[in-house]
Amino acid sequence: MALLSLLDICVNFGGPAVLDHLNLQIEEGERVCLLGRNGAGKTTLMRIAAGEMAPDSGVITHHEGVTQARLTQEIPHHLPGNVQSIVESGLRTDSLEEEWERDVRVDSLIERLGLDPEKAFDDLSGGLKRRCLLAQALAAKPDLLLLDEPTNHMDLESILWMEEFLLEEKIPLLFVTHDRAFLRRMANRIIELDRGKLMSWSCDYDTYLVRKDELFIAEERQKAAFDKKLSQEEAWSRRSPGARRTKSNARMEALKVLRQVRADMRSVTGAAKMEISNADRSGERVVEAENIEFSYGNDQKVIRDLTLRLNRGDKVGLIGPNGAGKTTLVKMLMGQLEPTGGNIKFGTKLEVVYFDQMRGLINDDLTVAENLAGDSDTVEVQGRSRHVISYLQDFLFEPTRARSKAKVLSGGERNRLLLARLFTKPANVLVLDEPTNDLDAETLDVLEDLLVEYKGTLIIVSHDRDFLDNVVTSTLVFEGNGIVTEHAGGYTDWRNEVERIANGKRAQPIAAKPNAAPEIKPVAGKSSKLSNKDRQDIVELPGKIAELEAEQSKIAVQLADSEVYKNGGALFAELQKRLQAIDAEHHAAMQRWLELESRKG
Template sequence: MLLGLKNAHLRIANTVLLDAAEFTLVAGERVCLVGRNGAGKSTLMRVLAGEQNLDSGELIRAQGIKLARLQQDVPAAQAGSVYDVVADGLGEIGALMAEYHQIAHAAQPDLSRLAAVQARIEAHDAWNVESQVQAVVTRLDLPADTAFAALSGGQKRRVLLGRALVSSPDVLLLDEPTNHLDIPSIAALEDLLLDFSGALIFVSHDRAFVRRLASRICDLDRGRLSNWVGGWEAYLRGKAEALHAEAREQALFDKKLAQEEAWIRKGVEARRTRSAGRVKALLQMREQFSQRRNREGDVRLAVQEAERSGRLVAQLDAVSHGFDGRELIRRLSTTILRGDKIGIIGPNGAGKTTLLGILLGQLTPDSGSVRLGSKLEVAYFDQLRAALHDEEMTAIDAVGDGREFVEIDGNRRHVISYLQDFLFTPDRARVPVRVLSGGERARLMLAQLFSKPSNLLVLDEPTNDLDMETLDLLEEQLIQYQGTVLLVSHDREFLDNVVTRSLVFEGGGTVGDYVGGHADWLRQRPAPAPVAPSPPLRPSPTPAATPPAARPALDARQRRELDALPRRIEKLEDEQAALAARMNAPDFYAGERAAIAQVEARLLEIERELAMAYARWESLEALR
């Protein structure tokens, strides 16, 4: 075991975050930590990193273990170049290499100082560290000499990931690693982490990311940690079954408690015959009921719909627009009609927010024409949370805007009552925005958004910081919404579940228009142009020939392979489910260590085989 918790207890203020929690991590595991916003996932990561003390219990760490952590928030005061920040992950030796790099890359290097630093590096026999830092900088495609402070949020997170990876840790802790990353960067991060040889614990609400990486799901719910081996689907099934069993058990307990309470309140004659043991049991049941931690209610989302807009929402004809000498959009023509749900996809800086501005009539393009529809009532979710710019205002201020009541679907509701639909207690609704967590701020933005009637929803990265249950509810509301949706997101599964069309920035100002979501775009996008073959060394004239018949998209061998893949995938998934059930048995970890390791290794191998099989299936299907 590399890392673990034994009977861990932790309370912060009035909230119990860990309640007799147990956890183990073995080499090669990739564990995703899930739970509702505010459940304590980031705090647990700090505990595992040794940065937060437990009230009681034990943190177990293997001797000599190297551990690195990527925190959720980017530090505001981080100074130095990209190279400096990455090298900082190596401690004192890294700082020495950063100093050498600064001097060597200066316009006029101080040669005497450079020689002194070189001597110190040689004294530590640390020249190999330079190659470690350079390898990470190259692998993550980082601008080594750029000031860290000048980078975008997504670039900063990649640099901080480099700082965590440079020491080749045994255990890597990542808290929301995909926040602020675009889809290509997320895919590259997945490949990097699949190649990572150490153990991984990560917090993420990106379901596609979790599906591809996690070998085990660890759920933090009301202070308790529960484990599901076998990936995301196994967790969804197991969690639903566990909640159903808990609800049934609590209903039986409550029924028996009510019966005993009725018995104890009977008349005088009954009291004379009361059993002392039965009274004692009732007192114990009362104590058990008082100590119960009931599951917090679900967020209740309801989008208010305004009067229908005109059939036409927006029409673009040969629209082009650039910024700072760079062409972002080239001759885009498209029509958006009432009820369309449009995904806008592209890397960071491609021009997605610019396109939103043009579609909403807030920005005049350099050329081309824009025609907007009638009766548009727009509700806008801004990824920068600009509506919460005043960090001293409360949730009540943000939604009520000085009013005690809001009008929701024709019903007058008190602001606090409405905020409770978004899991804000009365006390929490009165605290300043600056003390709210990222998840609470995201829910507050949704509360603001849905408090106003609309027929055009504009959502710019709405999924950041939302827990998975809230994401599911938001998806459901957007699918049922009768108005028009413009959605910018890097969450691939969210896009696939919600949008009916995608406008995709494909480079060089080209914006492709595709039916469906992200996965549909991957299937439909043009194949890269083939590389022209080199001319022969001794060209000779050849007789004219009739063009060969068009080759079928799939040859016989490929068709046989495609036909066999579903059976292979089914067989692998059956074996995966059987191994997961075996590992979830209470006595599994009491067995021989070699047998346990063999099962764990086979499970990881199955995941790799499944990933390859699905990728091959998708590539062959694309050739049909």
């Protein structure tokens, strides 16, 4: 059953169409992730799907009786009431439930999300506000849940809880996220908004990345072939004296069509080009903390007896619940806050630059360019002067966007502007507080590569598990009660270490019986003997899998052709249906082949 259908949706804000005859259908059981570049129109599409905004044209259909709720990207300011009242406001007024059932659900959500029901919403941290708003959205028991950057400002514990909760509840989802670990775990379908069009991929994220590369290559080849044809026709029209005679009219009309098609083509936005303004090298020792502690005037210590040394080139990630003291530790390591116990020594020649999580450095009343360069037309990067508009293009701001007021920027664009500001400042120590919020996947990849190559020292606070795994060399984990432990590697290395320790403890009673023979239990229903049918399958399946993958690639090439989207998108729908069938066949074939291989031994 289709929970939501969007047909031929168009939205235009004066430039190229943001949504260009877009079609989307979401079925029961689907968890759909919406991807796209910052500013591509993802939030616009989410608002239309939620009924908060009307498109310029098109039809929106909700199945009768289907309810939906939305968690927005931005946290509302000055929302009156306490946590209890905010969550209760999400309850449906037309529900037939008994009042006690509604009360139980609200209390359960508040408890499971670790919230204080009496706490005023405005007094909560950014992460706790996010949890409260999620509870509000879930209170209505929606048939379809729309989530716009749900992991923003959430700590890892809350994110992991949310993943488990949403999977257990089996709530159909339409969501936007920059968190690739969340995306990998949650999405069973991916849709991508690119140049006003929507492409659907019925697969996991890693398979999508492979197919996306294939599609990009096919699109570039098609574009090159089109340009060659157009060039040939233009040359013919110039050198042929009779090009405008009656016999040639048809060819000239065809040339006009080619020109118009080329003019309407929208190229893929290039990748961001970032570079850090490096300061002179710091000394070998950056900061050394010995038995430091911190408390805010009460008996509860935020940091307890921490000894730590950071050397030049170290890349350290901080993980912990909201309110655990991560920002407090960062400020102490930056020299902005004195510890209440212990001492900190700082190295020489330190040039520290701080990336602010709350984006308080951006003035909404100034243009993007003015936020970066003030009244000047130039900025200094890597010791050389650059025109501010040219520099902003490296961060994917087109000239018209660079001259727009900052208040119109999307969340991802605001983060890119902050990164542009950050990288103009010479630094040998970078402190990044949630730098990945709202960034698109391509910009995230570029930022990761840049930070991996960075020769200075990094201190990173992030809930983005993939980002930490790819960038940091060690991790500080806030365990609670002021205890901070240090671990080699990123998030996954830390989790593996915790699991190894836990498994070691559980294994001790078994190890006490060294002479006990291991018990071997046969797997029920899994005979190691292969039947004739099994042996035939094990020979034929690799060929079938290869054929399916070849057909996948062929369809990817077809989907790159603009002709597919004409006549109401009938061919597009047919190709998408076949692609979904191929996905199912490919998965079944792979599972069968792997099972037979394991049984073959």
